[in-house]
Amino acid sequence: MLIxxxxxxxxDEYRVAMLPxxxxxxxxxxxxxxxxxSAGIGSGLPDSExxxxxxxxxxSAAEIYKRADLIVKVKEPLxxxxxxxxxxxxxxxxxxxxxxxxxxxxxxxxxxxxxxxxTLRDAQGRLPLLTPMSEVAGRMSIQEGAKYLERPQMxxxxxxxxxxxxxxxxxxxxxGGVVGANAAKIAAGFQADIAILDVNIDRLRYLDDIMPAxxxxxxxxxxxxxxxxxxxxxxxxxxxxxxxxAPRLISRxxxxxxxxxxxxxxxxxxxxxxxxxxxPTTHSDPTYLEEGVLHYCVTNMPxxxxxxxxxxxxxxxxxxxxALAKNGIDAALRQSPPLASAANIVAGRITNQAxxxxxxxxxxxx
Numbered sequence: 128m129l130i131x132x133x134x135x136x137x138x139d140e141y142r143v144a145m146l147p148x149x150x151x152x153x154x155x156x157x158x159x160x161x162x163x164x165s166a167g168i169g170s171g172l173p174d175s176e177x178x179x180x181x182x183x184x185x186x187s188a189a190e191i192y193k194r195a196d197l198i199v200k201v202k203e204p205l206x207x208x209x210x211x212x213x214x215x216x217x218x219x220x221x222x223x224x225x226x227x228x229x230x231x232x233x234x235x236x237x238x239x240x241x242x243x244x245x246t247l248r249d250a251q252g253r254l255p256l257l258t259p260m261s262e263v264a265g266r267m268s269i270q271e272g273a274k275y276l277e278r279p280q281m282x283x284x285x286x287x288x289x290x291x292x293x294x295x296x297x298x299x300x301x302x303g304g305v306v307g308a309n310a311a312k313i314a315a316g317f318q319a320d321i322a323i324l325d326v327n328i329d330r331l332r333y334l335d336d337i338m339p340a341x342x343x344x345x346x347x348x349x350x351x352x353x354x355x356x357x358x359x360x361x362x363x364x365x366x367x368x369x370x371x372x373a374p375r376l377i378s379r380x381x382x383x384x385x386x387x388x389x390x391x392x393x394x395x396x397x398x399x400x401x402x403x404x405x406x407p408t409t410h411s412d413p414t415y416l417e418e419g420v421l422h423y424c425v426t427n428m429p430x431x432x433x434x435x436x437x438x439x440x441x442x443x444x445x446x447x448x449x450a451l452a453k454n455g456i457d458a459a460l461r462q463s464p465p466l467a468s469a470a471n472i473v474a475g476r477i478t479n480q481a482x483x484x485x486x487x488x489x490x491x492x493x
Contacts, residue, residue: 128452129159131195133188134166135202139410141169141433142201144220146441147176149448154181158452161185161195170437192216197456199448201440202427203230214238214474217456219448221245221260224471225372225485226399231472238475240456244444246370246479247469254369256447256469258305259439263429265309265365268392269317271423272298272361275390275414281421283388285360287317295319299355301347301376301401302365303330306394310363315339322355352376356384364393364401370471370481373398382418389420396424460493467493 130153132145143166150160162182164174174184185191192198192211200220204212206229212218214237222243224231234241244256254261269287276296278284289295296319300307303325314321315338323338324347325331331344338344345351356362356377362385366373373395382404395401396408404417407426414423429436447466451459460467471479476491483490 128197128455129161129195130197130199130448130452131161131191132163132166132199133191133208134163135169135200135430136188136205136207137202137427137430140202140427140430142430142437142440143167143170143172143433144199144201144441144444145448146438146445147172147180147182149441149445150177150180150182152445152449153452156449156453159183161191163188163191167437170433172437197448197451199444201437202430203227204233206233209233209237212237212239216240217242217451219244219444219451219469221397222471223397224479224482225370226397228486231477231482231486231488234472235475235477239472240470240474241472242451242466242469243370243471243479244469246471246481247447247465248369249465254305256440256443257369259443260429260436261305261367262309263432263436263439264394265306265363266313267428267432268306268310268363268365268394269298269313269361271413271428272363272390272392273317275392275421275423276361276388278388281388281414281416282390283360283386287314287319287361289318296360297358298322298361298363299359300324300363300365301352302363302367302395303327303334303344304365304367306365306367307363308334310365310394311338311342315342319361322358324351324355347376353381353384356381359385360389362389362391364391364395364405366395366401367398368481370479371398372485373401375401375403377402377404379403379418382420385418385420387419391420391422393422393424394428396426400424
């Protein structure tokens, strides 16, 4: 199979979808790999390392899309890439279709097959290709929150840890999944006062067992959320419904309960955001104020730590890329339930029910 890896063009995106070792494994298995020139530079991976493992370095994304059977990316295609995608081609990347009707309609029109990292479920029901970036984003959320609580960044002027005689920051984390748990771990290390909210009682029991004493596990309902907003210096939005638009847990009116200069980090923004006032931002222009509350809603948070994120992502994706290349796309989708679960769009048909329901479009099972 001919596999292509284009350079990511999303603003401030420094990840790349394949490591040199991935090229080596694919070429050893008899496949050919095309890497767009400078695709790995943002992660500290020069073209020479790819070429040494047998990759062909090509000059443009257009050539990648023209020649490759399987496109492996990190982020969803952007409008300049839409017309490069052709019928019968397969793309394997993060799509987050529920956040964009434009992207969904463009991929339907292309009649390509779209396999989404974020909906691939393994035999244990886990999301192995979403997990590494959720770990990065969860840990980064506290790092970014600490920065934007500083007064020069328009925050309240709060030190997460406090000091002797001064209380630490109060952090509210909405969602106890991978993002929320990783955020809580880092926040606990800062010695902040943390509340992590979820609707899954079994998950709360588990988190209560493993978390330090400064993390309180609370059942999430409207009253608990509003109570927490009054206390919070920093709110982390960490909810997820795989493949679907994130539920809105905080309204604009709710923001009036928060203290001026408080900070919201909406990690759920890739799936539309879990706060009514959230809108996508970039690393170059990451924040804005609404109702006196500073919002950080960067849609590709892990892209800022490109090297860490690239290695974490590619460690998880490579076995699946090898399976697709070895078996061919059609056979792989028939034989592998996890890869079938990644199929969101196939040849002009929506094959993910959550995506179809989001836009009121027809769902067709594989």
